[in-house]
Amino acid sequence: MPLCSTDDGCRIYFARQGEGLPCLMIPGLGGEGAFWNAAALHMPEGLELILMDHRGTGGSDRPDGEYSIPRIAQDARNLLDALDIASAVVIGHSTGGMVAQTLVTSVPDRVRALVLSGTWARVDTRFRRMFEAREALLRDGGAISHQKLTQALGYPASWIEANRTALDAELLAADERLQPRAIHLARLQMLCRYDVYEALHGISKPTLVIGAPDDGLIPFSASRDLASSIPGARLEALEGGHFFPRTRAGDYARLIVDFLQDLPL
Structure with a gap:
């Protein structure tokens, strides 16, 4: 099992x-690199995909103490160091986008x-209320109730019906x-305590922002705000709910490949 200290x-x-070309793929709040499996199947040759589990999730350690976005970013930097990768295309979805x-x-x-998908530019009132409510549900209602809400907010209704067996297994786990x-x-x-909104105008790297107009967790307006805050960022819309890298995996991968082909990397 590959582990980086x-x-x-x-x-x-x-x-x-x-x-x-190294591509570091950082998943959302679920934290498990396996989130990217469907999209990875559609990525072409010529790319090295590096899928990481956040600390506290998946096959990574679960240390006590404070958790924060900057700490996960430092973990990602340590992973690049361990793999002797000087720089990478960084693809982040939702929390991974932050x-x-x-x-x-x-x-x-x-x-x-940069590829930033299903993510946000700043912690506004709607965002805070959404994630404070999810925190309260996990604390007081339990993991299954929390996961049910995540599925209901995160996937289109038709996808839930078509994949109910797999989603039921997620609930059991x-x-x-x-x-x-x-x-x-x-x-x-940690999500409500941090953003880098004031620094976005200083980003000079080529950036693709992808949002879903039917995202129930992170509204498409957040993607518009993010793209307008980063000089030269490209904004693309892809329906498929919040988890569109899974529900529209082929289309998602195609947007990334088209973006990278236009760059002198």
């Missing part, structure tokens, strides 16, 4: 596939280009996956 001793699980924003605003030399509960509560809390 970070500067504070936490071991981060990762997977690598393909050879070529990690990617943190990387490019803090260590821009490590980022060749929710209690085990969201342990220790305190860590997952801390991961929800």
Whole structure:
């Protein structure tokens, strides 16, 4: 099992596939690199995909203490160091998009280009209320109720019906996956404490922003705000709910490939 030790001793699980231009793919709040599996199947040769599990999730360690977006960004930087990768295309979805924003605003030399999907520019009132409510549901209603709401907000109704068996299995696994509960509560809390909105205007890397007009978690207006805050950013719309890298995997990969083909990387 490939593990990378970070500067504070936490071991981060990762997977690598393909050879070529390095692409670090950072998942959302669920934190597991396997989120990208469907999209990865549609990515062409000539790319090295690096899929990481956030600390506190998947095959990574679950240390006690504070969780934060900057800490996950530092883990990503440590992983690039361990793999001897000077710079990479950084692809981040949802929470992973905020990690990617943190990387490019803090260590821009490590980022060749950015893909920010289903993510946000700043913590506004709607965002805060959404994630404070999700935190309360996980704390007081339990993991299964929390996962049910995540599915209902995150996928189109037709996709839920067509994939109900797989989603039911996710519900059955929710209690085990969201342990220790305190860590997952801390991961929800970290989202409302941090953004890099004031620094977005200084990003000079080629940037693709993708949002879903039917996203129930992060509205498309957040993608518009993000793209308008980053000089030269390209904005694309792709319906498929919040989890469109899964529900529209081929179309999502195609947008990324088209973006990268236009760049002198």
